[in-house]
Amino acid sequence: MTQKLTEAFAPQSVKVEDESIKHEGHAGSRPGGQTHYRVYIVSQAFKGKTRLERHRMINDILSAELAGGIHALAIHATAPGEGG
Numbered sequence: 001m002t003q004k005l006t007e008a009f010a011p012q013s014v015k016v017e018d019e020s021i022k023h024e025g026h027a028g029s030r031p032g033g034q035t036h037y038r039v040y041i042v043s044q045a046f047k048g049k050t051r052l053e054r055h056r057m058i059n060d061i062l063s064a065e066l067a068g069g070i071h072a073l074a075i076h077a078t079a080p081g082e083g084g
Contacts, residue, residue, distance in 0.1 A: 001037070001062060008061045011043040012080055019074075038074040047079040 001016045017038045039058065046054045054077040059066060
């Protein structure tokens with residue numbers, strides 16, 4: 001995921017965290033994890049975009065991963081200089 005996001009958005013920073021361990025026993029959880037992720041990304045590509053537009057951009061890039069077993073993806077997408 002990190003590589004795809006980096007190639008697509010040339011971010012100042014990107015961090016992908018696997019939070020699956022926190023969701024053991026919850027819906028969508030499965031042995032071995034890799035079901036619940038959190039993405040922090042700062043990129044000029046998000047400047048002037050709404051939160052929904054940013055999420056759609058990321059979901060489009062990660063569509064194969066989302067179709068292949070990721071149950072939850074929390075997204076924190078900002079442009080340089082924005083808070084959050």
